[in-house]
Every structure is written in structure tokens, then in C-alpha cells.
Amino acid sequence: MSFMQINDLKVHYPIRGGFFNTVVDNVYAVDGISMEFERGKAYGLVGESGCGKSTTGKSIIGLEKISSGEIIYEGENVTNKRRDRRSSYNREIQMIFQDSHSSLNPRKRVKEILQEPIRNFLSLTPAEEEKKISELLAIVGMPEDAKLKYPHEFSGGQKQRLGIARAIATNPKLIIADEPVSALDLSVQAQVLNFMKDIQNEYGLSYLFISHDLGVVKHMCDHISIMYRGRFVESGSKEDIYKNPQHIYTKRLLSAIPDVNPIGRAERKRTRIEVEKHYQAEHKHYFDENGRVYDLVPVAGSNGHLVAAKAKGAF
Ligand SMILES: Nc1ncnc2c1ncn2[C@@H]1O[C@H](COP(=O)(O)OP(=O)(O)OP(=O)(O)O)[C@@H](O)[C@H]1O
Numbered sequence: 001m002s003f004m005q006i007n008d009l010k011v012h013y014p015i016r017g018g019f020f021n022t023v024v025d026n027v028y029a030v031d032g033i034s035m036e037f038e039r040g041k042a043y044g045l046v047g048e049s050g051c052g053k054s055t056t057g058k059s060i061i062g063l064e065k066i067s068s069g070e071i072i073y074e075g076e077n078v079t080n081k082r083r084d085r086r087s088s089y090n091r092e093i094q095m096i097f098q099d100s101h102s103s104l105n106p107r108k109r110v111k112e113i114l115q116e117p118i119r120n121f122l123s124l125t126p127a128e129e130e131k132k133i134s135e136l137l138a139i140v141g142m143p144e145d146a147k148l149k150y151p152h153e154f155s156g157g158q159k160q161r162l163g164i165a166r167a168i169a170t171n172p173k174l175i176i177a178d179e180p181v182s183a184l185d186l187s188v189q190a191q192v193l194n195f196m197k198d199i200q201n202e203y204g205l206s207y208l209f210i211s212h213d214l215g216v217v218k219h220m221c222d223h224i225s226i227m228y229r230g231r232f233v234e235s236g237s238k239e240d241i242y243k244n245p246q247h248i249y250t251k252r253l254l255s256a257i258p259d260v261n262p263i264g265r266a267e268r269k270r271t272r273i274e275v276e277k278h279y280q281a282e283h284k285h286y287f288d289e290n291g292r293v294y295d296l297v298p299v300a301g302s303n304g305h306l307v308a309a310k311a312k313g314a315f
Contacts, residue, residue, distance in 0.1 A: 002036035009069035029055040031230035042207040044221030052230040053210045057176040091121040094167040098179035104151040111147040117169040136165040157188035176208045
């Protein structure tokens, strides 16, 4: 049973131009997506840069204006209440960002950074607040004396842990994690991901896990949507997406990561040959099975030869 539903969400940014600075077009950053979140489950949102992943996350939490669509939380339409301090939605949906360095106020000590959500949302006595901050630091594996330090005194992985501590301070149900490890060294990425899994299990947290990295999403998520130009081209359980991808864009995303590539070599080759044939026949476009059109451009292989035709934007 899902506790939150996103229905036909659209976020369009107007493009202004001309002498009168009128709206001449729109960027269809998010263009009609629907999702459901279940307790204790992680929902993965994958796609290449610019497809609308961050805009989706930010609009859910209320950092971006929604053009149309609705968010239903615990049976209530909260679309216009997302930033309302009094609403439980505002307390129970939190976000962590890729760049924890810039999302943590450099002029505040850790104690003050963690105090902020606690004071905004929980009514605690000073003693309870102090205890809560110590508990949060313990949960994210940071020492007690971190309280008095500033963000710059920590490593990238530690700063991301502090970002997580801040997000879990209000006992959230859903954490939107926007590329939470992509700015970290590879060695630290696994630690932070494992830690996120641990707290998910312990507190029954749900995640909206945003990433361009299908390997990371495979590790973290139960349900996955593949996003392309503001829309979902494919959604399904982790098993469906990795074992039996349907859309050519998903297949290409998967084939770009050999480690987790579930489609056999033969199929990978077939997809590539199919597109290459179109290119060699001097077609400028390739139409996939859903009628979507891609521009074809050449790409050079590591040996310097033309190895495949590439569908621009998709491949
Ligand atoms: N404030 C804005 N005004 C106009 N266009 C915007 C604005 N914010 C984002 N966009 C555009 O909306 C589209 C989606 O951007 P978004 O940042 O959501 O993509 P993304 O998938 O998260 O990319 P990345 O992985 O690089 O962060 C892009 O074309 C982007 O240029």
C-alpha cells in the first residue's frame, strides 16, 4: 500500500524572448510523470543529464513550482501545502543533495546545522534537543565533538553523513536523495550507500533515489523509472528493468555499464547493429519501437574508427 502518489506531474519553465519579453516557448523539464511510494522501499529515478530528475525531486519537496498534476500524501492533496511549515508533509519529506558542501551552511557549526530542523519541526526542551543532536551524530557514525566543528573541517563522505543526519532529524518517511554519492570518491561511495541502506532498514525509510548511475540504482532500489526528456520511457521492478528491459533507451543505458549489464552481448550487439544499419543507409533518424525519434550521429571508438551510429541524446 503506497503512502504517497504523484499524479501526472508537470514542471514547465517559460522561455521569454522578443522585444516585449513575452513567453515564446517552454522547457518541458518534467512532462507528465506519475509515481507511488511505499513504506521502506526505494524508488530509483534514472536518466541522462538534463532529463528532469532534479526538477522532479525539487518540485516534490516544494523547491520548484508545479505547473500541473497533484501530490497525494496519506490520502490528502498536498500539492499546494508543500512548504507549509505546519504540514506533516513538510516535516516528513526531506532531501539530501549531491553537493553536501554547498548545502551545509559554512558559517554554522554542526550543532546549529542540526538544531535548525529540530527547532522548526519538533518541540523539544534544550536538554532533549542536545540529546537528539548527539543521537543523530551517533547514528551517522560521527564523534560527539563534531558538534562544535564547521562543515569545512570534514571530508566529503563525512559531510554527506552530516547532510543525512540533518535530513533524518525530523523523523522523515521519505528522503529524496539527489545524486547523493556522485561527488564522492569511489571508495567512499559504497560506505555512504551501505549506510543509507542500513538506516532505511532500521527506520523503515523510503527513498526517492535520483541518479544517472544504473549500477548505484541497482544496488539501492526496488522500483525504477527511466526518464528521458521529462517523461518516463519505462518503469518497473528492479528485476524487470535489469533482466528484461523493453525500451531501447533503457537497453542502451544498461549496455553502457558492463558490470551490471543484464542484456547479453548478443542483444547489445544487435541493438548497435540495428542503429548502425540505419546510419549507413544514410538515414538521419532512428525510430524506436515506441515511435520515438532520435538523431543519428557518428561516434568514434577507442581505436579511432567509426564504430557505431549514435542516437543523439539517447545513446
Ligand atoms: N530554472 C530553470 N529554468 C529553465 N530551465 C530549467 C531550469 N531548471 C532546469 N531547467 C531545465 O530543465 C531540464 C531538466 O533539468 P534537471 O536539472 O531537472 O535535469 P537532471 O536530469 O537533474 O540533470 P542533471 O543530472 O544534470 O542534474 C533541463 O533542460 C534544464 O536545462
